Amino acid sequence: MRWFFILSGVLACAGQPVSSPCPIQMSPPSVVVRFGDSFSVNCSSSSDQIESMGLETMYGSEKTTGLSYVNITIESVRAWMMGPICYINRVVDGQCLETLPVTVYKTPDRVSISQPSLDGPLVEGHQYSIQCDIVNVAPVSNLSVHWHKGDTISSTERFDGSSASPVNVTSVFDLTAQRGDDGTQIWCEAQLDFWGPVPDLTTTKSESRDVIVLYSPTFIEPKNVTLELPARGKFTLDCAAAGKPTPVYSWQFPHSIQQTNQNENQSSLAPSIQLPGTYRCTASNNQGSKDKYFTVTEATRNRTTFAALVGGFVFLGAVIFIGGLFLLTPEGTFSFGKGSYL
Ligand SMILES: *[C@@H]1O[C@H](CO)[C@@H](O)[C@H](O)[C@H]1NC(C)=O
Ligand SMILES: *[C@@H]1O[C@H](CO)[C@@H](O)[C@H](O)[C@H]1NC(C)=O
Ligand SMILES: *[C@@H]1O[C@H](CO)[C@@H](O)[C@H](O)[C@H]1NC(C)=O
Ligand SMILES: *[C@@H]1O[C@H](CO)[C@@H](O)[C@H](O)[C@H]1NC(C)=O
Ligand SMILES: *[C@@H]1O[C@H](CO)[C@@H](O)[C@H](O)[C@H]1NC(C)=O
Ligand SMILES: *[C@@H]1O[C@H](CO)[C@@H](O)[C@H](O)[C@H]1NC(C)=O
Secondary structure: OHHHHHHHHHHHHHHHHHHOOOOEEEEOOOEEEEOOOOEEEEEEEOOOOEEEEEEEEOOEEEEEEOOOEEEEEEOOOOOOOOOOEEEEEEOOOEEEEEEOOEEEEEOOOEEEEEOHHHOOOEEOOOEEEEEEEEEEEEOHHHEEEEEEEOOEEEEEEEOOOOOOOOEEEEEEEEEEOOHHHOOOEEEEEEEEOOOOOOOOOOOEEOOOEEOOEEEEEEEOOOOOEEEEOOOOOOOOEEOOEEEEOOOEEEEEOOOOOOOOHHHOOOOEEOOOOOOOEEEEEEEEEOOEEEEEEEEEEOOHHHHHHHHHHHHHHHHHHHHHHHHHHHHEOOOOOEOOOHHHHO
């Protein structure tokens, strides 16, 4: 029984501040304001025993007697930390107070992307650390930095820190260069994020950098090709490859062909002498080289013509042979014209 009273007493004491909060409403309930701008706050109370109430700020105070509200306008915020306090003095319960949460912000003076290695071309597969410097921003805990690559946001960094006054921060983006990055642009963007919408709050962008990525040649059509020698017209071999720098092409012809260098450095080839065999194309640049093989075979139509020709000869031979049988006599001599010959 004694424990119960002690326990309930403890609970009653612990519950005291929660069960009777200070009956104050502030409008707005919190403020996000740009350094140097103005804001107003109206503090009102639902208590029916107000003696007086007031608002205290580092820029001055307001006090009212016999009214259920007090308001104040701060013309220009000149401090990074400021918690205006609203208090009421009540007849029975005495004084209580509330602090208005105020976030003072400042957009960066400068956001710049700095990376020596971005001055030259990047090489596919290599990793680069690109740096974004953000100067004079507050508060750092509400800052996020977005890294844009082409049309997408590749990475976002948020920052820890309790400083309410402006700081300089650096975000580092590790980029593994890919051929798809070639020709895109990279930039970083500093943004302050707050719960509610903040009028006229803009993001700050760095200048953008052109990305050039060197990569070894890759054929547009990577498969080796087998084709038949056409009966009429010419065949063309397509060896087009993507690469940076632009690939240079060289061709190797079947051994049976003596070829001059006229077809060097062409992505597609229509040989002046059309012969079967294996043609090899090499596409190369300073990042590497790749081979593609073209096997040109005799056309099957040529073979059928040949077969028809052979068949024709066989048939003719058979006809001559059978005809011969009829014309021969059992004695083994030609029957035709036998009598007249003798
Ligand atoms: C402050 O709030 C009270 C109570 O809601 C209201 O009567 C009063 O007009 C408000 N004053 C200002 C300046 O907004
Ligand atoms: C507070 O609100 C009252 C009523 O709207 C107005 O007369 C008074 O000027 C305001 N005071 C401040 C300091 O804004
Ligand atoms: C931030 O950098 C600027 C110049 O880049 C410098 O003038 C300023 O003092 C720095 N601020 C802090 C908080 O370090
Ligand atoms: C600022 O960011 C913190 C988290 O870092 C968040 O809790 C806080 O609500 C933000 N401030 C505002 C005014 O939105
Ligand atoms: C093309 O043929 C060459 C030689 O036969 C071979 O080494 C290569 O792997 C082939 N390439 C493809 C894509 O099939
Ligand atoms: C090869 O051809 C390309 C495109 O026509 C050209 O830019 C390049 O200079 C040529 N290279 C050589 C070595 O002839």
